[in-house]
Amino acid sequence: MKQRINYRLTWLAVIAVIITSISVTFAYYSFFEEQVHEDMRVTAKILKDTEYFDTANYQELEEKNTLENVSLRVTLIDVDGTVLYDNVSDAKTMENHKNRPEVKSAFEKGNGDIVRTSDTVGKNNYYYAIKLDNGMVLRISRQVDAVLMVFVKALPLVFIIIVFIIQACVIISHLLAKRLMAPIEKLALNIEEYSDEYIYPELEPFIRTIRKQHADILSAAKARQDFTANVSHELKTPLTAITGYAQLLHNHEMPVEQQDHFATEIEKNSDRLLVLIEDIIRLSELDDADSEEGFEEFDLFALAKDGINALEINAQKKNILLSIEGESTIIRGRQDLIRELIDNLVQNAIRYNSEGGHVWVQVKNVNNRKLLIVKDDGIGIPVDDKERVFERFYRVDKSRSKATGGTGLGLAIVKHIAEIHDARISLDSTLGAGTTFTIEF
Numbered sequence: 001m002k003q004r005i006n007y008r009l010t011w012l013a014v015i016a017v018i019i020t021s022i023s024v025t026f027a028y029y030s031f032f033e034e035q036v037h038e039d040m041r042v043t044a045k046i047l048k049d050t051e052y053f054d055t056a057n058y059q060e061l062e063e064k065n066t067l068e069n070v071s072l073r074v075t076l077i078d079v080d081g082t083v084l085y086d087n088v089s090d091a092k093t094m095e096n097h098k099n100r101p102e103v104k105s106a107f108e109k110g111n112g113d114i115v116r117t118s119d120t121v122g123k124n125n126y127y128y129a130i131k132l133d134n135g136m137v138l139r140i141s142r143q144v145d146a147v148l149m150v151f152v153k154a155l156p157l158v159f160i161i162i163v164f165i166i167q168a169c170v171i172i173s174h175l176l177a178k179r180l181m182a183p184i185e186k187l188a189l190n191i192e193e194y195s196d197e198y199i200y201p202e203l204e205p206f207i208r209t210i211r212k213q214h215a216d217i218l219s220a221a222k223a224r225q226d227f228t229a230n231v232s233h234e235l236k237t238p239l240t241a242i243t244g245y246a247q248l249l250h251n252h253e254m255p256v257e258q259q260d261h262f263a264t265e266i267e268k269n270s271d272r273l274l275v276l277i278e279d280i281i282r283l284s285e286l287d288d289a290d291s292e293e294g295f296e297e298f299d300l301f302a303l304a305k306d307g308i309n310a311l312e313i314n315a316q317k318k319n320i321l322l323s324i325e326g327e328s329t330i331i332r333g334r335q336d337l338i339r340e341l342i343d344n345l346v347q348n349a350i351r352y353n354s355e356g357g358h359v360w361v362q363v364k365n366v367n368n369r370k371l372l373i374v375k376d377d378g379i380g381i382p383v384d385d386k387e388r389v390f391e392r393f394y395r396v397d398k399s400r401s402k403a404t405g406g407t408g409l410g411l412a413i414v415k416h417i418a419e420i421h422d423a424r425i426s427l428d429s430t431l432g433a434g435t436t437f438t439i440e441f
């Protein structure tokens with residue numbers, strides 16, 4: 001992380017330095033060029049105003065060579081273009097300059113200038129020609145570095161700046177990464193007791209997510225722990241009873257009716273154990289169930305009818321009237337799970353009902369909402385317990401649940417199955433008047 005910030009920052013700085021150097025060179029160069037033009041214009045004007053070249057004896061000028069070592073090249077051109085004097089080359093060997101653009105322009109308009117690339121690499125020649133009062137043309141020229149050369153000359157300085165910047169970047173990125181990482185490192189040490197003062201706004205969503213996940217993990221772990229403790233307790237009770245009755249059966253002098261009673265108790269508790277274990281296995285299967293796997297389209301009404309038929313005997317035993325009404329309603333899901341959901345709800349409606357009570361099952365389509373309603377006129381659920389009945393092993397009346405073969409897991413399974421199907425459960429109940437469970441697919 002620190003290294004990445006370092007690399008990025010360094011690259012950014014180096015690129016910025018190079019771009020700045022190039023643009024500054026160009027800006028400076030255009031200003032410099034302007035200055036050279038201006039200087040040459042002024043120099044030519046001064047030279048003209050001295051009137052020296054109007055009257056000078058060129059041979060004498062050449063012999064004395066007064067202008068030999070100045071950085072300015074001075075050329076005097078006669079009205080016909082013949083070079084009369086040049087302080088750098090021999091005037092006699094020079095060709096006629098009449099057609100040189102700057103000279104031509106001076107003859108015609110009074111002055112002219114031009115920039116020509118020099119034979120020397122990286123140099124430019126600046127020419128300025130001015131017409132003298134006697135009709136001749138005086139031309140001055142200077143050799144100046146081309147823009148590329150200026151940049152090349154600036155390179156060592158650019159390089160030194162880059163070295164400095166890289167060093168600065170290393171230090172800055174180190175400090176920056178340290179500051180960025182500090183809250184995360186602190187958080188890693190202790191995710192719970194962590195003061196908000198160190199958190200900068202950009203980090204808040206991350207911290208919030210991490211904390212939420214942490215809290216979720218803790219609560220899942222706690223739920224698992226509670227579940228394990230509950231399971232152990234629930235399994236222990238029937239097993240203790242079975243062991244107890246089995247030990248008592250060793251006493252062969254006991255009357256046969258009593259032996260029968262103990263055997264029945266052993267059978268009842270074993271059945272109970274099996275039901276419990278089946279429900280536990282079911283729940284753990286549901287925990288692992290991949291959503292949408294094994295989903296198919298089927299008629300909810302037909303499935304509910306099947307379920308009701310199978311539970312009819314249970315209802316009759318308690319003299320409860322079981323009825324179903326509705327219409328064919330196609331839903332997508334796992335038939336086996338939905339069947340289990342219906343069974344659990346209807347079984348509860350029978351179990352927590354009174355002699356001669358009613359259980360109504362309805363399957364209907366209301367404004368494209370596919371509803372399964374299981375309603376009873378049984379004992380009802382107290383308001384305070386409404387939320388909790390879906391918890392694993394939670395029962396309103398433990399002894400009644402156990403006496404009727406309940407495990408406390410039925411509604412937890414129902415809730416789980418509904419979640420897998422993205423269905424919503426609502427529970428409406430009045431103590432002593434009845435309960436309605438509505439599943440909306």
Ligand code: ADP
Pocket residue numbers: 344348349352376378379380381389390394395396397401402405406407408409410411412435
């Ligand atoms: P159980 O195996 O005990 O029935 P459930 O998870 O199915 O476990 O239900 C949890 C508790 O919710 C039950 O013990 C019971 O107290 C209450 N309950 C569930 N359904 C009904 C109902 N139709 N009427 C009244 N109480 C109910």
